[in-house]
Amino acid sequence: MSSKPAPILPEVRQVKPGDTLLLCRCGRSPQLPDCSSGCSHGLRLEPVQQQLLLLCRCARSRHLPYCDGSHNPPVQGFRERWRRFWWGL
Template sequence: MTAQHPVLPEVRQVKPGATLLLCRCGRSSQLPDCVSACPEQVELHVAREQFLLLCRCGQSQRLPYCDGSHSPPVMSLKARWLRFWRGL
């Protein structure tokens, strides 16, 4: 039996002048990008260089941005530390 790892967010560096079509419904097969003509897609025009933390699991309440929903809460600092170092 193999452990299923969560789908981690994408850190994307964007440059001024770029235009992104990002998914807000969570149904895109290429999250965080919207590959269809979905009415819920967001067109983002980048004004300054920055890093974006984009959701790839589709569970975020702030799509297309990651809110940490892919990672269930843990009760202790030790558990958080272990999850961080294992990449889970």
């Protein structure tokens, strides 16, 4: 058994017209993916259609506030990639 801590997975959030979101782009918010109200780096979103967003909660993404998969360290070989995809390991 591995004692590695579980990765912090992204948040899937459904948004709709009329919602207003303030999302973190600097990675310093204690409540990722949401931004602190006093932060000047937040991204304000006002969706015009209903959609799903994949939002980063680990602060490693290069495209904050969106998840780019950086929470998963890279693996080598088809077998390991398939294992991660199929089993989420």
